Amino acid sequence: MSREDYEVVIGLEVHSELSTKTKIFCSCPTEFGGEPNSHCCPICMAMPGALPVLNKKVVEYAIKAGLATNCKIANISKNDRKNYFYPDLPKSYQISQYDIPLCTDGYVEIETENGTKRIGLTRIHIEEDAGKLNHDEYSRGSLVDLNRAGVPLIEIVSEPDLRSAEEADIYLKKLKSILEYIEVSDCKMQEGSLRADVNVSVRKKGTKEFGTRTEMKNMNSFRSITRAIEYEAERQIEVLEQGGKIEQETLRWDEVSGKTFSMRDKEDAQDYRYFPDPDLAIIKISDEMIEKIKSELPEMPENRRERYIKEFNLPEYDSNILTSSKYISDLFENAVKICNNPKAVSNWIMTDITRILNEKEQEPNEIPFSAEQLGELVILIDKGTISSAIAKKVLEELFENPRNPEEIIKEKGWIQISDEGAIKEVVLKILEANPQSIVDFKAGKDRALGFLVGQAMKETKGKANPQMLNKMFLEELNK
């Protein structure tokens, strides 16, 4: 048998930090960073006698996520305790949801090579995040920081519907985009606010039963997830091909070696002893509340994409890219409101802005300038105040030190020369310095014109209006 005879089956459990202002069971801020243990109180530090009170916003956000992913919302739900000992878990139990999650039976649609594919969601439930251990070399011990303890999370569990690393990647990006659109999570992967547990198994094509799965926990980059799935699928196929058996176990993905390793903690197989948390009341959700949240859901990426195609006459490909991130999509729409030139704004975003982001290894939400500033940049080009060459320089400047583009070009002296007299002066000067080009042009070598225009641009440091240069050179040469 060969690689092609096998099918990879992937299920993802995505943990996403919700962007509520306060923690799930106390009023401490959820803000990232801060001095260790400065965003804590008796409740999230699990002082004896302290009690949790459920933050209603968390329920609301989770329902939002459920509705945006076509889930059924429970009218009655509850919190359960998941018991285990670890120093980052101050109560020695995590308040989560066990058998009655807030949302069930949803799906997300992804665009694959073979068209649209529906990925089932088993459930979405709410739970609290744990603290963080900082391993300290000096004291040879670990220090516990509970700032993150009690930050609200939703766990989104997919059905084992994904069939390749690529599909998993598309699904994750889609999920991230949905969560950003409905503004329940900022999904900052570098801050750990979006993490995934990845379940992988393989089976021979055509079989109905699933193979034994392995799990890789707490993965927090798209790249590692893709690489880990690819590696793990190959590894499993290799084991099976050699007549071996897959062990159901938790694996650790090592980014440096690009391999998975067994965690070998089977002797500590956890029994979490789930039971309903007696400190918290039953969660009751009325149909009115669900309807209200539904009516407040923002326009989703699919709808925006359709609108861009119809309203702005943008190609499907461009519309897809523009709507894949809420931040980008908002930037686009707001810039268009200023300059009324969707095609130009779209081009700027898809080419230069994307390129600069990639160079800087930044996320769209790290773009420092505003949609208004981008819109004005486009206006300046459209009015002929600056050339597109200058505009690129203005854009670089917007990334470095964002301010009004008009201010930038004034300050830098980048205003385009469109004065006929001034242009003529340059044209004559360049012709005088390049008699050979005149000869070449007359001999029918059209490239000579391009050379002359280039020289003129160089002379004016890119500020001359290229159309006017072209026209005037032709006039002079054809005299």
Added chain:
Amino acid sequence: MELYELTVHELMDKLDRKEITSEEIIKSYSKRIEEKEKDIQAFVTTTIDTAMEKAKNINRENSKLAGIPIGIKDNICTKGVKTTCSSKMLENFIAPYNATVIEKIENEGLISLGKLNMDEFAMGASTEYSAFKTTKNPWNLQTVPGGSSGGSAAAVAANLVPWALGSDTGGSIRQPAALCGVVGLKPTYGMVSRYGLVAFASSLDQIGPITKDVEDAAILLNAISGHDEKDSTSVNLPKKDYTQNLVKDVSKLKIGVPKEFFGEGINEEVKTSVEKAIEQYRKLGATVEECSLNIANEALAVYYIIACAEASSNLGRFDGIRYGYRTKNFNNLKDIYKNSRSEGFGAEVKRRIILGTYVLSSGYYDAYYKKAQKVRTVIKQEFEKLFEKYDVLITPTSPTVAYEIGTKSNNPLEMYLADLCTVSVNIAGLPGISIPCGVDSQGMPIGLQLIGKPFGEETIIQAAYTYEQEIKFREKYKPEFKM
């Protein structure tokens, strides 16, 4: 008469009439504690010096309770004063915050005289499971005061405090009150905030008063009850004044007497005394009828499964990491957990954690925890049915009077039977009050339990008050500090 002999409402009257000052009250108790604490051993921590300071600056304009002292069970968090739960685990623990009930009594101007001994983490019925000391029953120093709020009940009976806060998970206010001849009230679940009460079994725990008489119990309940947004299980109901029910009238009262609480395991003298009290109620005009609470026998099993399950999870936070006892003997994380908990918890606490862990573990959950929850629902329904017919139920509070120290502490099962009459009240979340109804042939007090409907505190207070006024127990009997 010494000031420490008075009830709180008597002290309030004297303060109102400016016959005495708060300082004089504190001084009187200070002297009493100095004389008798060595015999009783009720306190884990005394705060008499700070109490004297507070008494000097008391302002009685805003509250009639201002300047009255109080004792606090040592599982209620007090900012700046140790809260040990009578456990080595928390021997030096000082909470960074006040429990809601502490905030409430401090706002009333009540002054704490200290923290009172208990069975470790409120697990026990004799206060012998305190890691620090064995509290003695003031009626006979050879006997236990009951538990787990044994320090609170003994301190009130011995006049070391005029009243005290206790907590009741399966009888821990009512049973020691019965054994020490004082009044103990366990409010309806949700009536008093649990915020800051170190949790034993969250769905059963409730804070309540232990007092010299029913009137004081009503006054203290007024002070500590009420909705608290920090406790999701606290109930939001309009505030009531329970002193309105200090009325001597049971003529319209319908009393049910569940026969299951008068059978096997109940001491004959206790039974006779409670039956006499029931007869008294009849004479006072109440309608009395025998009834049946079918599941009384299952209640104890349900209680020990649910209470231990919740405790096994609640006590997980005592892991030696952030606060409390940490072993000196460790090489790795697992050692810290294992040794801190092995060395920091006493045998009874460990017994219950193990039992609770077992009933929640996969494969046993359905057979124990889930089944216990189902039976819990049935018990609630049984009570509901009885309360369609009756206003209150009467039972003995404890199957026995106080027994000799050391006779049961090595036999957990026998010890668990002490909760026989009280646990079903916690399981159903009902209010219950224990009042003295007589003494046995050895002169040891016997307690009578009145059980009410959910939020039926008014009814049981009135019923208890009526009987108390009739038999005048406090005038007839006093603890003798028998050696």
